[in-house]
Amino acid sequence: MFTCEFCKKEFINKYTLNTHQTKQKSCLEIQGLSAEHIYTCLCNKSFTFKASYDRHLLICKQLNNRVEELEKENEILEIRFNELEKEHLVVKTTLETKVNKLEIEVSDYKTEITILKTRLEERLETSNEKNKLIENHRPRIRYHYYYSHGPTRPLPPPRLPLLPSNPR
Numbered sequence: 001m002f003t004c005e006f007c008k009k010e011f012i013n014k015y016t017l018n019t020h021q022t023k024q025k026s027c028l029e030i031q032g033l034s035a036e037h038i039y040t041c042l043c044n045k046s047f048t049f050k051a052s053y054d055r056h057l058l059i060c061k062q063l064n065n066r067v068e069e070l071e072k073e074n075e076i077l078e079i080r081f082n083e084l085e086k087e088h089l090v091v092k093t094t095l096e097t098k099v100n101k102l103e104i105e106v107s108d109y110k111t112e113i114t115i116l117k118t119r120l121e122e123r124l125e126t127s128n129e130k131n132k133l134i135e136n137h138r139p140r141i142r143y144h145y146y147y148s149h150g151p152t153r154p155l156p157p158p159r160l161p162l163l164p165s166n167p168r
Contacts, residue, residue, distance in 0.1 A: 006030040023048045042066055 001010050002017040007027045011017040021027055025048065028034065039053035040046040043062040047053040057063060 001012070002014055003010050004017060004020060004027060006021065007024075007030055009020065009027075011020060021031070023036075036048060038046075038048060039050060041053070041056060041060055041063060043060055045056060045060075047056065
């Protein structure tokens, strides 16, 4: 038998005596030491042994009250989360619908631009053809004088617009 020299308790082996002298609060107080309180509860009670702490947790009212409060807060947060998730889904669906409509609108505008471009090219082609016809007729009119009067005669001077007369 091993006896604690501070509190006079007896132990079966040296290991349990050493554990007692380093962990037991009452023995540590007799030695003038403070115990290492590793485990502390919400109610501010502290324990050196996990088994003692676990036993206390089963009966601690403050801890149980706090657990109930947290469970209620958790329920409220879950309800709010579900509401926000539904709102998110509605907003997401709405935005996807708007994006789809805008994509269709953009596609329609692209088609319209292609059609207008084709029309413009056709009109430009038609205009070029008209310009070519006009150019083909101009030289005939211009050179008609030259061919009818021969190469020795100069071209007549261009006609100037008539100025109004100034009667005094």
